[in-house]
Structures are given as structure tokens and as C-alpha cells.
Amino acid sequence: MNTEIMKFKHLEKWQSTLANCIRCGYCFEHCPLYKHTGWETDAPRAKIITAFGLLSKEIEPTRAAAHKLFSCFYCKRCEAACSSGVLLTEIFTDAKKDLLELGLCGPGTTSTTRTSCAKCLVCLAACPHEARSFDGKNIVTDPSRCQACGICIEVCPAGAATIENTFGTGRNELIDKAADFLASHKAAKAIVFACNWSYFPELQASTLPESEMTDKQYKILVNMCGGRLEPQLLMAPFLNNAWGVLAACCPDDDCQHGGNLRARKIIANLKNTFKTLEIDPDRIQMVQIPAGDKTLFQAEIDTFIARINTMGPIR
Amino acid sequence: MKTIDQTVLKNIVGENNIKTDPSDLYAYGSDASVHHAFPWAVVRPENTAQVQEILKYANQNLIPVIPRGSGSGMCGQTVPIHGGIVLDMKRMNKILEINLADVYCRVQPGVIDDDLNLALKQYGVFYPPTPASSRIATIGGEISNNASGVRSVKYGATRDAVLGMKVVLANGDLVTLGTRTRVEASGYQLHKLMVGSEGTLGVIVEATLSFVPLPEFRCMGIANFDSLQDAGETIGDIMASGTIPSMLELVDSVAIKAVNKTMNLGLKEVAAALIFEADGMVREAVDYEINKMTAICKKHRGKDIRSSYDSKERAKIFLGRKKLFPALSKYDDNLASTSLADDMAVPYSKMAEMAGKIHEIADRHNIVMTAYGHCGSGCMHTKILMDTRRKDQWASAKKAITEVYEFVRSVNGTTSAEHGIGLSKAQAFKIEKSDSLNMLAAIKTALDPNNILNPGKISQAPENWVTATNLRYSVNS
Incomplete structure (x- = not known):
């Protein structure tokens, strides 16, 4: 290989970092994209390898290569876990800037706007990353700024804001997964929605024998950011006979998207609705888990399950 | 490069379980080693029948097949140096x-x-x-x-x-x-x-x-030493004493400095530290083992000795060792931590000499090497920290590795304790096993007459791994 650097002026400064990544793969277990697809090519390590390949001219800057680097929810768990201290998402952002200059923009996980957009501009104000703007005709997203938090999707009254590649975190996908679990497990009674920072205390990529899976009382579904929780998603499990729903978000001031504040408001409103319907409001709860505290998360789940077991099913 | 019939593979695993785009193949060409090579396709079988079908197809068409787990191997075991189908088993x-x-x-x-x-x-x-x-x-x-x-x-x-x-x-x-x-x-x-x-x-x-x-009780201790020799003799004495530690780890001065430099843990910068642990179902039995190991540490001038059953205290004791791997990666922005000569095993009595030898070789070749490892099982880890862009650093690393392995063989040690051979250790492995290579080749031929299964590895690996196989780094000429 010969080092020949051109075109990638943002990526260039990361050259030694890209070489110093020891490629241990410890980032795999933390990446929601990898966990969803199971392909190594969707894991953070593969993005680093791809960036290195582009910089060293081992691979061409193609749409497929760009799609990899534009696919990231910026949960930054890979960075926290990286044994080499590589600032992965900063590298991805710089790679995106270079690829944009080459006319490649994903598609990746960048949020887009459908033609049904009413141009109310609500999403511009809601976007925590200043990725959305109005060009006089349409709402446009700057892919190098968009962190795919999905808050624009939840605030859009016209349902026009969207992320095409959801990697299993889309509202309907989560609703379907919850329904499947509640219908197929005898003991099933609760859905736990976790933001990716909650780092769920479950198996990473393996599955248990059938005999053990049937006894499970709850399922943890990763919805990325608490800011993406909305009433339809939170209420859907109750339509499938769930006894309760637990939402796990970051502690106050820890959420990089401000999503936990939105989640708290929504859950408070739902609790009021439950009271009106004479349903115990404790059936829907929010807990705040510091990053990576698996033990606390499990304890909160156990407490919640014990509480809804005293209530029984909703009649 | 042979042509792969993608339709055949798609019919076996489904079209969503095959990748052939160059950017995907590039990502699957690496593991945690220094090597890289492009496969021709990556497929993900879901069951045994699919694996059988893929191998029948590959065997008939003489296409290499490289089984792969998470690609965390450190010696290039899953790097497809002859191309072929990477079989992602996850x-x-x-x-x-x-x-x-x-x-x-x-x-x-x-x-x-x-x-x-x-x-x-x-x-x-x-x-x-x-x-x-x-x-x-x-x-x-x-x-x-x-x-x-x-x-x-x-x-x-x-x-x-x-x-x-x-x-x-x-x-x-x-x-x-x-x-x-x-x-x-x-x-x-x-x-x-x-x-x-x-x-x-x-x-x-x-x-x-x-x-x-799972043991009911676990107790971990640590002892510092002013000389590597004392720490080495302690290892031999512990293992010869009839004690069965559940962990016995050595960390040398370079490793301690690396951890302090990058993590600011404030560890005492001594010549060596030993971390020892015993576990069991009865506390008295664990006490007995820990007391015995503590006494042996004292006998060999171990100092600052402490031990604890408390899980938080144990985590504190082990922190320096746990953080060593990342510490070496962060040691210097211009130096990459490379897995070369990374897991030799030597007899217990040679552990101290081995660690000293590593330091001496590194100094002589102007590269940074450290010595640490699971010395209770005779395993000595090293990492070579070098500027991977510099050709002269690779030449120095190669000389250093050759000398390390010469020493390992001279004391009846072995090339790899737990990381395997793959590509980067094949040369040393072949020298060590020179009188049984024919047996290995005969077994390989008997089970894989067409040589499709991960070809070019272990005894088939190229003699000169630095130039004969792709390195994943960009090396300036």
C-alpha cells in the first residue's frame, strides 16, 4: 500500500488514529446497527476500516461505502467502549463531510422530509443539532450534522419527517416486535423501552433454548433516544394485553439530544390519561439509568415487574 | 481469482445473507491482527445444512472457505490471503x-x-x-x-x-x-x-x-517487587508449592508506566507487580491458598502486599491489569499497539528471564515492548508499539520478534499460548515444530485434500510474513 492522500481533507487528520485502532471489535456489542443486522459491516469497526480504506485508496468512494459511514445513531457507546480511545463519531462526521463534497450523501440514517411536508418549520426548532433548514422551497437536512436522534420525526405533525434506514428502531417495527413478544410468550406481561445508553442487561447476540424463552415476563426494546418515545408507541403494548410499560432514559443533563425531558412530559401526560380511565398510573413508568449501569437497570426492571404482578392484568 | 457463482450462494443462504460489494469485502478482510486481504464473498449460513451446501459447492469448484466468528483473532487467522468465501458464523x-x-x-x-x-x-x-x-x-x-x-x-x-x-x-x-x-x-x-x-x-x-x-468465595491480592527476578522466582515458587491460584498475573515496569501515563491511576512504579487470586466454596480453603501465596511473595521481597474478598476492592486491584490493553493503545499518538510475538509460553522458572529479555531486545532495536501475562499458566504477552507507517520500524520489529522466539525456543517454550498461529506467528511455529510439520500436512491433506479450508494458515503460511502478506497499515516506502 502506498499512502496517497487527496480528496479527503477532513479525514486526513485522523490518519494515525485510523491506523492505531487495534481493531479489537469491542465496539460490536454496543452498536444498535450491528445488533439489528448482525453484519460486521454495520459495526463501528467496519466504519473505521472503511474510512481507512478510503484514505489509503484501497477502496473507491462509492454509494455503498458512503452508506456505511452515513449510518450511525450517534449514541457514542462505541466511543465509550473503545479500548484505543478512538473518537469514532467525529471520524464518521469528517468522513461524511468529505463524501458530501464528492457528491455522496448516504442514504444512511440521515433524516429526510417527504413531499407531504406542510413546511410548518416545527422540526427546525426541535432539531437539537441544527441539522434542518428551510431553503425557501423545502426543508433540507445537512447529513453531516444530522445525528439521527429522530426527534424531528416525533414532532412532525404531518408525518413527513422520516429516517429511511431505521435499523429496527422505527416506531412500527417496535410496535410489531412488542406485539409478537406479548402474543408468543405465556408469561409475557411488560415491554421495556430502553434508550441505547441504558445498556440492557440481556444477551448480546445469542439466543436461549426455547424452554427458557417461554417463561420470559418482559422484553427490552431499544428505541435509541427517549426523545423518540411517543404516545402511540407507549400505548401499543397495552392493546396487546401488556400489564405495564417501562421506559428507560438517561439521567437529567446526560442526554445529548435532550430526549429524556420530552419522554418525562409524555409519560406524565399518559399517567393522567390512565387516572382518567381508572387504570393504575404505575403501569407506565419512566426510570433514569446512568450510562452502562446494567445492575441498576435490572433492579429497576425487577421492581417494576414485581409492582405490576401485584396489579395483575388490566380488566 | 476464481469466479464465484453468486446465484448458487444466494440459493443456499438467501440473497440477504451474502455480501460482495468491495467496501463490504474490505471490512471483512481484517481482524485484530496486522494483516488484511480481500475475500471474494461473505456469506452467513443459518444452519448446518447450509454450511454443508456451501462447502460442497466450494470443494467442487476449489474455492477457499474461511470460517469466521467475530474477527477478534490477533494473528490473522481469518484474513483470507488466498481470497475465497468468508463464512460468517454469527x-x-x-x-x-x-x-x-x-x-x-x-x-x-x-x-x-x-x-x-x-x-x-x-x-x-x-x-x-x-x-x-x-x-x-x-x-x-x-x-x-x-x-x-x-x-x-x-x-x-x-x-x-x-x-x-x-x-x-x-x-x-x-x-x-x-x-x-x-x-x-x-x-x-x-x-x-x-x-x-x-x-x-x-x-x-x-x-x-x-x-x-461458580465459586462462593474469591480473594485477590497484589504484591510489588523491586526486581523482575524476585517476581519471577515468586511465580515459580507459587506454582511449585502445591497452591492452585485461580489467577496469577505479572505486570512489568513498562506496563505500569503505560497505565499511569494514559490513565493517571497513580500505580507505584516498581519493577514488577504480581496479582494473585484464589477461589473456592469454603472460605478457610481460600484463606489457606491466599496466605500461602502471600508468604511466598514476602519470602521473595514482595512489598505493599494486600488482598481482599470484597468485589469492589478486587476490581481496584485488577484495574491496572485490566486497563493495560487500552493503555498500550493510547501510549503515544504516533505508535500503534501491534500484536506480534504476543503470547509465548515459557516454563515458570524462565518467566523473569523472558520478561528481562523482552526489555533488552526492545531497547536494542529502539522499539517499545512490554511484558505481562497469565504467568500462572506460563503465558507471557507482549505488544510492540511502533510507528506502523515507517518501514524501518517494521524491520526492527521483525528482528526483535525473531530474537524473542529464538529465546523462547532456547528455554523450551512455545510460540503461542492462547492466541493461535494464523499468519503472524507461522514462521516461528514452523521452526518450533519442524520435525512434525509433515504430520500436520498429512492430517490436513487427509481431511481437506483440495486445500479449500482456510488455506495459507499455520503450517502453510508464507515464510516472510512482513512482505509476503498484506499488512493492513499504509507503510511508506
Whole structure:
């Protein structure tokens, strides 16, 4: 290989970092994209390898290569876990800037706007990353700024804001997964929605024998950011006979998207609705888990399950 | 490069389970080693029948097949230097059975080590070989490398825990090797042969593993030493004393400095530190082992000795060792931590001399090397920190590695304790096993006559690994 650097002026400064990544793969277990697809090519390590390949001219800057680097929810768990201290998402952002200059923009996980957009501009104000703007005709997203938090999707009254590649975190996908679990497990009674920072205390990529899976009382579904929780998603499990729903978000001031504040408001409103319907409001709860505290998360789940077991099913 | 009929592969695994785009192939060309090479396709089988079909096709068309777990190997075991089909086994990830009465579990090869232990924990048992990479390492990959870790001193390596397995051979035939019983005296123990074969003899599609009870008590201690010699003699004395530590780790001065430099842990910068641990079901028995090890440390001028049963205190004691791997990566922005000559094993009595030799060689060749490892099982790890862009640094590294292995052989040590051979250690391995290479070749030919299974590895690896195989780094000429 010969080092020949051109075109990638943002990526260039990361050259030694890209070489110093020891490629241990410890980032795999933390990446929601990898966990969803199971392909190594969707894991953070593969993005680093791809960036290195582009910089060293081992691979061409193609749409497929760009799609990899534009696919990231910026949960930054890979960075926290990286044994080499590589600032992965900063590298991805710089790679995106270079690829944009080459006319490649994903598609990746960048949020887009459908033609049904009413141009109310609500999403511009809601976007925590200043990725959305109005060009006089349409709402446009700057892919190098968009962190795919999905808050624009939840605030859009016209349902026009969207992320095409959801990697299993889309509202309907989560609703379907919850329904499947509640219908197929005898003991099933609760859905736990976790933001990716909650780092769920479950198996990473393996599955248990059938005999053990049937006894499970709850399922943890990763919805990325608490800011993406909305009433339809939170209420859907109750339509499938769930006894309760637990939402796990970051502690106050820890959420990089401000999503936990939105989640708290929504859950408070739902609790009021439950009271009106004479349903115990404790059936829907929010807990705040510091990053990576698996033990606390499990304890909160156990407490919640014990509480809804005293209530029984909703009649 | 041969042409791969993608339609055939798509018909076997479905079109969503094959990748052929160059950017995907590039990402699958690496593992945690210094090597890289492009495969021709990556496929993800879901079951044994699909693995059989893929191998039949590959064998008929003489296409290399490289089984792969999570790609966390450190010697290039899964780098496809002759191209071919990378068989990503991570979709076969089911824990099939946990049989408490007969004390075994059956798993598919893509099950993650930590996941298995999480599933076993609720029954008060664990699967002990567990390498440091257990959070991502697959059982199939661990078996293929005969992986082990800090507790191998008491509980053994993967080979000791594998009771049997199902393997798809190069021609697509499925065979059941080994047993589900604790002992077996019939025949050649072919399942043990598969352990450590690095995907060159067959594709493991199911494994039967033993497990052991989780100990009720665990106590960890640490002792500092002003001389590497004293620490080395302590290791030999502990192992000869009849004590069975559940962990015995050495950390040298370079390693301690690296941890302090990058993590600011404030560890005492001594010549060496030993971390020792005992575990068991009865506290008095654990006390006995810890007291004995403490006394031996004192005898060899160990100082600042402390030990604790408390899990938080144990975590504090182990922190310096745990943070060593990342510390070496962050040692210097211009130096990459490379896995070369990274896991030799030497007799206990030679551990101190080995560590000293590593320092002396590194100084002479103007590179940074450290010495640490699971000295309770004779395993000595090193990492070479170098500027991977500089050709002269590679030349120095090569000379240093050659000298390290010469020393290892001179004291009757071995090339690899737990990371395997792959590409980067093949040259030293071939010298060490020179009088049995014909036997290895005969076994390989008998099981894989067309040489399609992970070709170019272990005894087939190129002599001159630095220039004969692709390095993943950009090296300036």
C-alpha cells in the first residue's frame, strides 16, 4: 500500500488514529446497527476500516461505502467502549463531510422530509443539532450534522419527517416486535423501552433454548433516544394485553439530544390519561439509568415487574 | 481469482445473507491482527445444512472457505490471503441446551462467550476458558484458537472444556466427534484435534461444552517487587508449592508506566507487580491458598502486599491489569499497539528471564515492548508499539520478534499460548515444530485434500510474513 492522500481533507487528520485502532471489535456489542443486522459491516469497526480504506485508496468512494459511514445513531457507546480511545463519531462526521463534497450523501440514517411536508418549520426548532433548514422551497437536512436522534420525526405533525434506514428502531417495527413478544410468550406481561445508553442487561447476540424463552415476563426494546418515545408507541403494548410499560432514559443533563425531558412530559401526560380511565398510573413508568449501569437497570426492571404482578392484568 | 457463482450462494443462504460489494469485502478482510486481504464473498449460513451446501459447492469448484466468528483473532487467522468465501458464523447463535444433570451445554458456534456465561450464571455455574475478548468472541472462534484467559491457570483452556462437537468437513459431510460424557478413551479424540485448528480442518457447527460451579468465595491480592527476578522466582515458587491460584498475573515496569501515563491511576512504579487470586466454596480453603501465596511473595521481597474478598476492592486491584490493553493503545499518538510475538509460553522458572529479555531486545532495536501475562499458566504477552507507517520500524520489529522466539525456543517454550498461529506467528511455529510439520500436512491433506479450508494458515503460511502478506497499515516506502 502506498499512502496517497487527496480528496479527503477532513479525514486526513485522523490518519494515525485510523491506523492505531487495534481493531479489537469491542465496539460490536454496543452498536444498535450491528445488533439489528448482525453484519460486521454495520459495526463501528467496519466504519473505521472503511474510512481507512478510503484514505489509503484501497477502496473507491462509492454509494455503498458512503452508506456505511452515513449510518450511525450517534449514541457514542462505541466511543465509550473503545479500548484505543478512538473518537469514532467525529471520524464518521469528517468522513461524511468529505463524501458530501464528492457528491455522496448516504442514504444512511440521515433524516429526510417527504413531499407531504406542510413546511410548518416545527422540526427546525426541535432539531437539537441544527441539522434542518428551510431553503425557501423545502426543508433540507445537512447529513453531516444530522445525528439521527429522530426527534424531528416525533414532532412532525404531518408525518413527513422520516429516517429511511431505521435499523429496527422505527416506531412500527417496535410496535410489531412488542406485539409478537406479548402474543408468543405465556408469561409475557411488560415491554421495556430502553434508550441505547441504558445498556440492557440481556444477551448480546445469542439466543436461549426455547424452554427458557417461554417463561420470559418482559422484553427490552431499544428505541435509541427517549426523545423518540411517543404516545402511540407507549400505548401499543397495552392493546396487546401488556400489564405495564417501562421506559428507560438517561439521567437529567446526560442526554445529548435532550430526549429524556420530552419522554418525562409524555409519560406524565399518559399517567393522567390512565387516572382518567381508572387504570393504575404505575403501569407506565419512566426510570433514569446512568450510562452502562446494567445492575441498576435490572433492579429497576425487577421492581417494576414485581409492582405490576401485584396489579395483575388490566380488566 | 476464481469466479464465484453468486446465484448458487444466494440459493443456499438467501440473497440477504451474502455480501460482495468491495467496501463490504474490505471490512471483512481484517481482524485484530496486522494483516488484511480481500475475500471474494461473505456469506452467513443459518444452519448446518447450509454450511454443508456451501462447502460442497466450494470443494467442487476449489474455492477457499474461511470460517469466521467475530474477527477478534490477533494473528490473522481469518484474513483470507488466498481470497475465497468468508463464512460468517454469527447467525448460528443458539444456545441449544443447558443440561445440569449431565453437566454440559450444547451451543452453536456463533454464541458469544459472555452470553453463554450470562445464561449459565442463573444456575450457579460458568464456562471457564473465557479470554479477555469474551464480550464479543464466539465459541466457534474460541474453539478454533484454543482460547484461554486469566483463569486458565486453574480451569484450563478451551480444549479442556470441549467434550464433543459436530463438524462439517471440506466435502460437506457432517461428522459427530467426541462425546457428551466426561471421559472418553476411544480412538484419536478427533474433537480435540479440531480445537486450535483455526478453521483449516472443518467447520464447527455445534459444540458440547462442560461447565463448573461458580465459586462462593474469591480473594485477590497484589504484591510489588523491586526486581523482575524476585517476581519471577515468586511465580515459580507459587506454582511449585502445591497452591492452585485461580489467577496469577505479572505486570512489568513498562506496563505500569503505560497505565499511569494514559490513565493517571497513580500505580507505584516498581519493577514488577504480581496479582494473585484464589477461589473456592469454603472460605478457610481460600484463606489457606491466599496466605500461602502471600508468604511466598514476602519470602521473595514482595512489598505493599494486600488482598481482599470484597468485589469492589478486587476490581481496584485488577484495574491496572485490566486497563493495560487500552493503555498500550493510547501510549503515544504516533505508535500503534501491534500484536506480534504476543503470547509465548515459557516454563515458570524462565518467566523473569523472558520478561528481562523482552526489555533488552526492545531497547536494542529502539522499539517499545512490554511484558505481562497469565504467568500462572506460563503465558507471557507482549505488544510492540511502533510507528506502523515507517518501514524501518517494521524491520526492527521483525528482528526483535525473531530474537524473542529464538529465546523462547532456547528455554523450551512455545510460540503461542492462547492466541493461535494464523499468519503472524507461522514462521516461528514452523521452526518450533519442524520435525512434525509433515504430520500436520498429512492430517490436513487427509481431511481437506483440495486445500479449500482456510488455506495459507499455520503450517502453510508464507515464510516472510512482513512482505509476503498484506499488512493492513499504509507503510511508506
